[in-house]
Amino acid sequence: MRRQRGLVELMGLAALVGLGLARPVVAAVTTEQSASILVFPKVISDGQRDTIIQITNTSNNMRHAHCFYVNGALTNPSLPVGPLNPPLWTEIDFDIWLTKQQPTHWVVSTGRLDNPSEKNCRGGTMCDPTTSGTDHADCCDAGLDPGRVPPVVPGFTGELKCIEVDQGGFPVPGNALKGEATLEEIATGDVSKYNAIGLKGFDTNDMNGVLCLGGGISPECPVGGAEYEGCPATWILDHPATGAPDRVVEQQDFCTATANTIHPCSSVTTNITVVPCTENFETQQPLPVTLQFRVYNEYEQFFSASTTFSCWGSFDLGSSDTGINPVFNTAALGGEIAQTFVRSASGTPRGVMIVIEETHNDLVNGLTARNAQNAVTSFQDQAGQDIITIPADQIQQQ
Amino acid sequence: MGQVRWAGWTMAIVTALVTSGVAARADIASDKPAAIVIYPKVAVSSGRVTDTVIRLSNTNQTTPILAHCFYLDANSHCSGGSAEGSICTDDPKVCVSGGVCLPGWQEVDFRVRLTGGQPIEWKASDGLLGGRTCTDTGKPCKIAGDCSATASCTLGIPLTTGVCQRNPSRSCGTDDDCNPFPGGSCTQSNSGTRIPGVPEDRFVGELKCIAIDESGVPVPRNDLKGEALLETSVGADGLVEANLDVASYNAIGIQATGIVSGDPNVLTLGGDPAVAEYNGCPNFLILNHFFEDADDPVPGSSSEIQTNVVFVPCSEDLLRQIPGAAVVQYLVFNEFEQRFSTSKSVTCFQDTRLCKLDTPDCSRSIFNVNTAGTLTGQTRINPIGKAPLPSGLLGIAVESHVNDQTRSAAFNLHMQGARDAADTITIP
Numbered sequence: 001m002r003r004q005r006g007l008v009e010l011m012g013l014a015a016l017v018g019l020g021l022a023r024p025v026v027a028a029v030t031t032e033q034s035a036s037i038l039v040f041p042k043v044i045s046d047g048q049r050d051t052i053i054q055i056t057n058t059s060n061n062m063r064h065a066h067c068f069y070v071n072g073a074l075t076n077p078s079l080p081v082g083p084l085n086p087p088l089w090t091e092i093d094f095d096i097w098l099t100k101q102q103p104t105h106w107v108v109s110t111g112r113l114d115n116p117s118e119k120n121c122r123g124g125t126m127c128d129p130t131t132s133g134t135d136h137a138d139c140c141d142a143g144l145d146p147g148r149v150p151p152v153v154p155g156f157t158g159e160l161k162c163i164e165v166d167q168g169g170f171p172v173p174g175n176a177l178k179g180e181a182t183l184e185e186i187a188t189g190d191v192s193k194y195n196a197i198g199l200k201g202f203d204t205n206d207m208n209g210v211l212c213l214g215g216g217i218s219p220e221c222p223v224g225g226a227e228y229e230g231c232p233a234t235w236i237l238d239h240p241a242t243g244a245p246d247r248v249v250e251q252q253d254f255c256t257a258t259a260n261t262i263h264p265c266s267s268v269t270t271n272i273t274v275v276p277c278t279e280n281f282e283t284q285q286p287l288p289v290t291l292q293f294r295v296y297n298e299y300e301q302f303f304s305a306s307t308t309f310s311c312w313g314s315f316d317l318g319s320s321d322t323g324i325n326p327v328f329n330t331a332a333l334g335g336e337i338a339q340t341f342v343r344s345a346s347g348t349p350r351g352v353m354i355v356i357e358e359t360h361n362d363l364v365n366g367l368t369a370r371n372a373q374n375a376v377t378s379f380q381d382q383a384g385q386d387i388i389t390i391p392a393d394q395i396q397q398q
Numbered sequence: 399m400g401q402v403r404w405a406g407w408t409m410a411i412v413t414a415l416v417t418s419g420v421a422a423r424a425d426i427a428s429d430k431p432a433a434i435v436i437y438p439k440v441a442v443s444s445g446r447v448t449d450t451v452i453r454l455s456n457t458n459q460t461t462p463i464l465a466h467c468f469y470l471d472a473n474s475h476c477s478g479g480s481a482e483g484s485i486c487t488d489d490p491k492v493c494v495s496g497g498v499c500l501p502g503w504q505e506v507d508f509r510v511r512l513t514g515g516q517p518i519e520w521k522a523s524d525g526l527l528g529g530r531t532c533t534d535t536g537k538p539c540k541i542a543g544d545c546s547a548t549a550s551c552t553l554g555i556p557l558t559t560g561v562c563q564r565n566p567s568r569s570c571g572t573d574d575d576c577n578p579f580p581g582g583s584c585t586q587s588n589s590g591t592r593i594p595g596v597p598e599d600r601f602v603g604e605l606k607c608i609a610i611d612e613s614g615v616p617v618p619r620n621d622l623k624g625e626a627l628l629e630t631s632v633g634a635d636g637l638v639e640a641n642l643d644v645a646s647y648n649a650i651g652i653q654a655t656g657i658v659s660g661d662p663n664v665l666t667l668g669g670d671p672a673v674a675e676y677n678g679c680p681n682f683l684i685l686n687h688f689f690e691d692a693d694d695p696v697p698g699s700s701s702e703i704q705t706n707v708v709f710v711p712c713s714e715d716l717l718r719q720i721p722g723a724a725v726v727q728y729l730v731f732n733e734f735e736q737r738f739s740t741s742k743s744v745t746c747f748q749d750t751r752l753c754k755l756d757t758p759d760c761s762r763s764i765f766n767v768n769t770a771g772t773l774t775g776q777t778r779i780n781p782i783g784k785a786p787l788p789s790g791l792l793g794i795a796v797e798s799h800v801n802d803q804t805r806s807a808a809f810n811l812h813m814q815g816a817r818d819a820a821d822t823i824t825i826p
Contacts, residue, residue, distance in 0.1 A: 031429045032812045034684075050696045054686045056776045058814065101731040103686055103776040107695050120734070120771035127693035127773060129700075140695045143733020143772040178812050180686050182797070186698040191799050193807035236431070238453045238517050238625055245542060246629070247521050247553060248449045249642065254633030263548050296459070296515035298556035299540060300586055330541045335556070339455045339517040358646070365633060365640035371807065373646045376429050376457070376623045 035198025057098035059176035072312020096146035111151035173201025192372035215385025231351020232377035242318025277351035277386035286311035290345035297335030432651025456512035472747035513586035530554035560587035618654030669820025679712035679790030681815030712821035713789035721746035722789025724781035733772035
């Protein structure tokens with residue numbers, strides 16, 4: 001009998017060794033694999049820009065997700081951020097249902113109604129974009145509606161987060177969701193696009209409202225420790241220095257012509273959007289996160305800078321009014337391209353999610369074009385454990 | 399009793415192996431540094447209205463890295479006829495008088511040395527051939543501010559040579575150059591780097607960079623990362639309206655596993671975990687897209703949306719100039735959960751609109767919005783390797799919003815699973 005017990009213990013140990021190896025030892029937030037939590041750090045609907053969200057179920061079963069819009073707009077958008085002008089951090093949440101392999105989309109300014117009478121796009125039916133999200137949307141919202149997706153408030157600048165849940169509304173590690181966001185300038189039609197950042201779920205999920213991102217067993221996560229991948233220790237960004245010329249514009253005839261008096265005739269700026277991995281939707285009290293930047297130019301020189309944000313931050317690198325050191329400007333950096341390593345400071349050990357967007361300016365023709373891209377992450381997890389807290393009544397309402 | 403014990407142990411060991419086996423199977427990722435970085439689309443148009451800016455960085459902040467890079471020219475050319483040698487990639491009718499348009503696949507390679515933490519960028523049309531200089535005086539410069547107000551600082555190799563640490567006025571390539579006077583070591587530099595422009599004035603193809611050691615042998619250092627910016631800049635000339643369009647994507651990274659096996663010039667991607675030197679290529683690529691010619695649903699917009707997919711094979715024999723090939727199965731789902739499918743071969747390189755995958759007539763394609771019936775879809779892309787060099791695929795997508803002007807955005811495809819069969823890259 002004793003031998004049998006020992007045998008069972010050894011069997012368990014062997015299985016745990018396997019499970020231990022199975023547990024990823026590297027940061028594995030992903031922008032190109034299906035996941036259980038999707039984060040769209042940059043969602044804009046401010047009258048000048050709008051955002052199209054695309055989410056897909058990559059599995060062969062019906063999947064559900066509980067989504068949160070978090071409005072990071074300032075209390076007074078005309079004033080700089082500060083203790084007396086904090087981000088709003090107001091959230092609205094909704095649920096979506098996706099049948100097997102179903103893609104869906106919506107425009108964030110309009111949302112999407114649950115309206116079975118919409119016409120499909122066949123037979124020459126066109127999408128009149130002014131009807132998106134309305135009860136006469138026709139082809140614009142054709143398809144099996146994922147549920148009632150509410151429109152965001154005017155002036156919305158913030159994030160969207162979707163968490164895979166089961167039919168009862170409890171978080172599950174299905175790893176079946178993927179998504180993209182398309183940011184569109186309404187006046188010019190200029191578009192930039194990025195993949196949603198995904199956090200894969202583990203089988204250790206205890207299906208309660210406290211979601212544990214990385215780390216081990218803790219008071220918040222007493223059952224199995226990490227329920228989802230941890231946030232990475234470092235984000236690595238390649239970007240042009242603020243004010244650097246656009247190399248393709250600079251080689252065009254209109255720029256090199258002797259008649260042109262605008263020198264340089266182009267410039268590039270970089271914006272990063274940051275959201276914290278830890279979010280408490282119950283108390284709605286965002287915690288400040290201090291970011292440390294280590295910046296390398298192409299001449300083997302490096303610099304550092306830091307800034308603090310809470311809730312949602314969108315920074316034009318090099319801009320003096322964003323709180324980040326102007327070391328990102330060409331003159332201060334002494335170079336025109338930079339590689340920047342971003343991490344949260346050791347005193348605020350919470351992970352972050354980042355998306356980059358560059359703005360290219362043709363100064364001769366007065367044109368602007370943006371491009372977004374996902375940042376690269378380090379292989380290491382950040383040291384602490386991040387927690388997403390969902391109010392209990394939200395996960396039991398379905 | 400003995401049988402029970404053995405069964406128990408067998409179960410435990412199998413459980414451990416199975417679960418650890420899952421862990422060992424890592425995936426290719428464009429959001430992590432890697433030992434191989436692949437830029438699936440590099441394009442330069444005639445007159446350089448369209449060009450590609452390549453960025454490549456060493457994420458190791460202390461140790462320099464050497465990379466062996468290959469441009470793969472996927473232009474088609476006329477064979478025979480009076481237009482012999484002309485580029486016919488976009489229009490086979492260029493080949494007249496009995497000439498035929500033949501697909502091409504030719505590589506040009508070069509080496510890049512990056513110092514610790516260093517980013518560099520270059521235009522595909524020009525490359526980086528020398529140091530940076532002011533356009534008017536030819537004086538060395540680092541940024542435009544170093545030149546006069548009417549001049550700019552050319553793109554060039556940032557650190558053409560190192561300097562002796564104890565005598566910064568003395569240039570050096572190695573530590574030996576700093577001896578005996580006054581001794582010390584040479585700083586890191588890009589010495590040995592010379593990046594050619596793409597081999598043809600109108601170019602479309604792929605760029606691939608592999609981390610190597612000083613003797614040219616690939617090394618398992620996951621320190622490289624990259625991005626590409628596909629840019630179009632047009633000035634107004636009375637007939638044409640000015641336009642600026644920028645689309646960017648992350649280079650696809652293939653992470654080294656740390657295993658070294660077989661010939662050093664034959665890189666094994668995936669397959670048997672015991673011999674896989676690099677992570678394996680995915681079983682499926684997944685693309686979320688708007689169906690072709692769908693109206694942009696954003697209120698105030700008047701664009702139609704088109705999507706190009708760009709594929710490059712995982713397997714490539716650069717020694718014998720044999721490109722990888724695959725028959726690609728496409729499973730297309732619309733928002734009604736309705737499914738369509740089609741298939742098409744890919745050899746070497748493919749950059750095509752979605753609606754051209756199944757028919758030359760876009761209005762009849764299963765990817766057309768009027769066929770699919772909804773604005774967006776999901777396409778699952780499953781490559782099945784075929785002779786002469788069976789291969790998996792990697793790719794990106796470029797979404798264009800077309801109105802009077804075209805504004806586009808590029809993004810990386812999602813990946814799922816890993817191929818059972820190994821892919822191989824053979825370098826000269």
